[in-house]
Amino acid sequence: MEEKRSSLNFIEQIITGDLKAGKNNGKVHTRFPPEPNGYLHIGHAKSICLNFGLARKYGGKCNLRYDDTNPTKEEQEYVDSIREDIRWLGFDWEEREFYASDYFDQLYVWAEKMIMDGKAYVDDQSAEQIAGQKGTPTVPGKESPYRNRAPEENLRLFREMRDGKYGEGEKVLRARIDMASPNMHLRDPIMYRIMHRSHHRTGDKWCVYPMYDFAHGQSDYIEGITHSVCTLEFEVHRPLYDWFLDQVYTPGTVRPRQIEFARLNLNYTVMSKRRLLELVQKGIVKGWDDPRMPTISGLRRRGYTPQSIRVFAEKVGVTKTDSVIDVSLLEHSVRDDLNRIAPRVMAVLRPLKVVIENFPEGKVEMLETVNNPEDESMGTRQVPFSRELYIERDDFMEDPPKKFFRLKPGGEVRLKSAYIIRCEKVVKNHEGEIIELRCTYDPDTRSGSGAQRKVKGTLHWVSAAHAIDAEVRMYDRLFNDPDPLGHKDRDFKEFLNPDSLKIITGCKLEPRLGNVHPLDKFQFQRVGYFCVDPDSTPGKPVFNQTVPLKDTWGKVVNRGS
Ligand code: ATP
Ligand code: MG
Numbered sequence: 257m258e259e260k261r262s263s264l265n266f267i268e269q270i271i272t273g274d275l276k277a278g279k280n281n282g283k284v285h286t287r288f289p290p291e292p293n294g295y296l297h298i299g300h301a302k303s304i305c306l307n308f309g310l311a312r313k314y315g316g317k318c319n320l321r322y323d324d325t326n327p328t329k330e331e332q333e334y335v336d337s338i339r340e341d342i343r344w345l346g347f348d349w350e351e352r353e354f355y356a357s358d359y360f361d362q363l364y365v366w367a368e369k370m371i372m373d374g375k376a377y378v379d380d381q382s383a384e385q386i387a388g389q390k391g392t393p394t395v396p397g398k399e400s401p402y403r404n405r406a407p408e409e410n411l412r413l414f415r416e417m418r419d420g421k422y423g424e425g426e427k428v429l430r431a432r433i434d435m436a437s438p439n440m441h442l443r444d445p446i447m448y449r450i451m452h453r454s455h456h457r458t459g460d461k462w463c464v465y466p467m468y469d470f471a472h473g474q475s476d477y478i479e480g481i482t483h484s485v486c487t488l489e490f491e492v493h494r495p496l497y498d499w500f501l502d503q504v505y506t507p508g509t510v511r512p513r514q515i516e517f518a519r520l521n522l523n524y525t526v527m528s529k530r531r532l533l534e535l536v537q538k539g540i541v542k543g544w545d546d547p548r549m550p551t552i553s554g555l556r557r558r559g560y561t562p563q564s565i566r567v568f569a570e571k572v573g574v575t576k577t578d579s580v581i582d583v584s585l586l587e588h589s590v591r592d593d594l595n596r597i598a599p600r601v602m603a604v605l606r607p608l609k610v611v612i613e614n615f616p617e618g619k620v621e622m623l624e625t626v627n628n629p630e631d632e633s634m635g636t637r638q639v640p641f642s643r644e645l646y647i648e649r650d651d652f653m654e655d656p657p658k659k660f661f662r663l664k665p666g667g668e669v670r671l672k673s674a675y676i677i678r679c680e681k682v683v684k685n686h687e688g689e690i691i692e693l694r695c696t697y698d699p700d701t702r703s704g705s706g707a708q709r710k711v712k713g714t715l716h717w718v719s720a721a722h723a724i725d726a727e728v729r730m731y732d733r734l735f736n737d738p739d740p741l742g743h744k745d746r747d748f749k750e751f752l753n754p755d756s757l758k759i760i761t762g763c764k765l766e767p768r769l770g771n772v773h774p775l776d777k778f779q780f781q782r783v784g785y786f787c788v789d790p791d792s793t794p795g796k797p798v799f800n801q802t803v804p805l806k807d808t809w810g811k812v813v814n815r816g817s
Contacts, residue, residue, distance in 0.1 A: 298520065330456050391443065724795070
């Protein structure tokens with residue numbers, strides 16, 4: 257079930273208004289424009305859900321466009337991962353997979369046109385000199401001594417730049433706008449720079465590459481994008497976006513409109529690709545898809561469902577002001593979804609052996625248990641019960657406090673879907689550690705066999721002879737500070753949580769879990785939600801903890817209502 261909203265968000269209001277006004281022949285066409293310089297993260301997921309969602313809602317289309325104008329940072333691996341992640345989230349760009357680099361020829365032609373129109377010039381100054389003339393928001397910039405070159409000379413120089421006559425940084429092409437503009441982005445921004453680098457798609461064809469601001473809006477125009485949705489930091493770029501369009505716009509064609517919304521920020525989370533890359537390269541995490549990463553691939557491996565991420569994006573909503581979302585809202589979304597779809601199973605993470613002294617040796621009784629109390633259609637299964645079992649070490653205390661309703665010496669508990677047992681004796685090794693409990697069971701207390709006496713605690717358990725051995729990876733937040741980037745003069749890596757991963761080996765699982773596939777999801781009863789990791793081998797599953805059962809967000813929400 258996707259979240260349903262009745263009111264329109266501000267972007268939908270703009271689109272509805274445009275449609276009413278008869279703009280763009282009633283078409284809605286959006287795009288998602290990732291730069292292939294890293295894996296997509298949960299912030300991108302918000303943008304994907306928004307752009308593809310708008311297209312879906314208004315019967316329009318959404319393109320996938322790789323923003324690959326910078327040849328130094330882009331790689332095929334990233335292109336492939338982006339494709340996989342968007343598909344996994346449930347969206348389809350059909351045949352419309354584009355690259356800004358597809359448009360390098362057209363962009364170049366437009367640049368020459370702008371030169372001939374007196375709207376662009378070649379500047380011979382260094383980057384430092386140009387930066388030094390920029391001025392400040394209140395002090396106008398200084399015009400370049402090359403600003404008034406004749407168009408013919410500019411054209412010749414620009415062609416020489418293209419033909420490889422100059423080294424990197426020797427010359428740039430700049431838009432000729434207004435060095436006194438109160439908007440710094442309009443102070444003759446750079447359109448092209450020289451880079452003698454191979455590009456992942458165009459190879460060595462080019463050694464001049466367009467800047468983002470020039471390439472982006474023109475790419476939107478080429479693709480017939482009606483609404484170009486981006487994050488708030490581009491609001492100040494919008495006059496430049498429009499200015500560049502003015503230079504090439506043909507009346508009667510679709511004119512893209514840039515709309516900015518607030519990016520997603522999550523506490524306890526670092527989202528910038530540059531920082532995430534650093535964690536990968538330094539081996540602080542195991543890769544882009546490490547289950548602790550906020551990447552889509554990391555969340556997938558952690559056990560998140562596409563549905564839970566889409567619902568999260570919808571809940572967060574689309575706004576015009578920056579805010580920080582509590583990461584527990586994301587955890588709440590996946591818990592909610594898994595509660596509906598995840599089969600319940602019994603898994604003992606830290607086993608303590610229990611011997612049922614009055615249960616015959618060698619006997620196995622199959623007991624019926626429901627797969628998901630939230631969904632009857634998921635049916636029931638049989639679990640084996642025998643003389644030797646495992647329970648959770650934490651579920652027994654030799655000397656418990658008053659309100660301890662789990663197992664204690666002389667005490668009784670119910671084993672889930674099985675019998676009531678009583679602890680008769682505690683067996684210890686010579687170091688004094690508890691290694692085994694001797695118990696008895698009451699054969700008249702089989703679950704589901706009519707009215708019977710009640711006990712306070714119910715424990716999960718696994719039959720020792722039938723148990724599957726597994727490794728379970730428990731996760732905590734990657735950072736132990738709500739705002740790892742928010743500390744002056746301190747590196748975000750100082751706030752890494754040293755306990756973000758704990759590996760538990762020797763876990764004992766019910767036999768049903770001997771046959772699982774990567775990304776299968778389960779609720780380990782009384783423990784949390786878990787997902788099969790691709791590191792699993794036949795008969796030796798590895799599980800990732802997705803989220804614990806306890807829902808801190810749900811509590812907060814319920815208290816408020
Ligand atoms: P990062 O800063 O993490 O490297 P980016 O903005 O440089 O991200 P792009 O590949 O350029 O990454 O982004 C593709 C699209 O995703 C852009 O339209 C961008 O605005 C959007 N986007 C990126 N981060 C977020 C976010 N945190 N919330 C919402 N949208 C985002
Ligand atoms: Mg970027």
